[in-house]
Amino acid sequence: MGSIDAALKPRLRLRTRAEYAGWIFSILAGIGILTSVLTNPNFKWHVVGKYFFAESILRGLMLTIFLTVASMALGTLLGLALAVMRSSHVKPVSIAAGLYITLFRGTPVLVQLIFWFNISALYPDLRIGIPFTDIGMAVDTNAIMGPITAALVGLTLNEAAYMAEIIRGGFSSVGKGQIEAADSLGMSAGTRMRKVIIPQAMPSIIPATGNQVIGMFKGTSLVSVLGVAELLQSAQLIYARTYETIPLLIVASLWYLVMTLLLSYPQSKLEQKYSRATSRLPRKAKPVVLTDPEGAAR
């Protein structure tokens, strides 16, 4: 049976008929979509090219990045505070955090954004001061709550609720023994949080936060309803003038896609960094190089 040594024969994978069918279908569909996209003049690819680096689009992109970074950073900080409150032994504190999370996760962001934009209907002026006294100051709400501020407030408060749940999930992934070890050394609650719980919660918090950043990046497009000239709104402003709706939506979409791809790189780096402690290789040890038996024989 055969010309080569049976022990050396390659072992071939089973290919089912479904696999061949899958290949054929995918290739045909790919070719079909691609030709349609490239040959249909209504896509107006030259318009896409013309506006891709247009100044107003780039300014919109900058604002989108700013909104993402700012509301993610503030939302994470507030989320951390909420997570700590939620795990508090003091019942009213824990319940308050729980209510916040329920409220902000349970209503649409779009509604929240419009709500904050119109907050002056509810509170025409904002008073900061001590209740039931005259001490304090008042400002006109409309003066503060412009579209960008409303966007920031809305996105931040909403994100905080999601981040709180992510962070609290990370906290509870840290074993009870870790907390007892820290306590038995006499660690304060703050030190225990910073040096023991948070570093260990990171590996489960980071990937989820990465998803949130990506979600937030695209989610900022919602604030276009407030007339904030972020990426989508900038594209809309142009096609409102030129009626080149589809090409400009493609411009915006390509930018969202590019940024999303760029964001997934640092996320994977961070994931690697935080998984170091669980790897079994000593930090200073060189990775084991397996000797190649054929090379050794030569």
Add this chain to the structure above:
Amino acid sequence: MSHDGTIVAQKIRKSFGPKTVLKDINLEIASGEICCIIGPSGSGKSTILRCINGLETVDSGVLKVNGEDFGYYETATAYHALPPKKLAEQRTRVGMVFQSFNLFPNMTAHENVMSGPVLVKHADKKQSAKRAHELLASVGLAGFGDYYPAQLSGGQQQRVAIARSLAMDPEIMLFDEPTSALDPEKVGEVLAVMKDLAKKGMTMVVVTHEMGFAREVADSLVFMDDGYIIERGDAREVLSNPQEPRTRSFLEKVL
């Protein structure tokens, strides 16, 4: 703070919900005494240790550790809980070694040993590092400082955990079944470190199933069952000639 190293428990009671786990515990441990606690599963051995270092609070009774009321201060009418800072201070004087080691996996062995002095006592980093080196060497782990817990065997991890507790210079060390999670061939290396410690005059309370260790090292032996201390006496005497029938039947099963 003055050296004391004593533990006094009088009429200690402790319940978890409807279940009373410690019922009328009376125990005095002298400075430098090595006391082993044995008893069947669920008899309350871990709970006693956890009360002595504040991981649990007792419901009633007197608990003095290092000569001070532990976790509370006494007034004419009641015991009032101490603020967290005071409690933490008392805890630094009692070391605890867990069955499951509980090293911080995000820190190297060296950082684990340094964690108490640096993060809790805010001691000088250089001196703490030097001390951590010495401590790791004293438990036979010189050269393992840069390893993370996940890269160490169970026996090595437990010895790091002991070094971590010792770095706080406690007067009392508590051990809750320190060798129960170890492979049989690793038990000896941990017991050797503990024997070393015993010779240095540390007060030690050890919950253990290692009767050999109790016979060889312990000054006194406590047998617990169902939340009571059934018998307490000289370790070798109790082991060879138990007075209580319950002690006798337990020892017959484990020896």
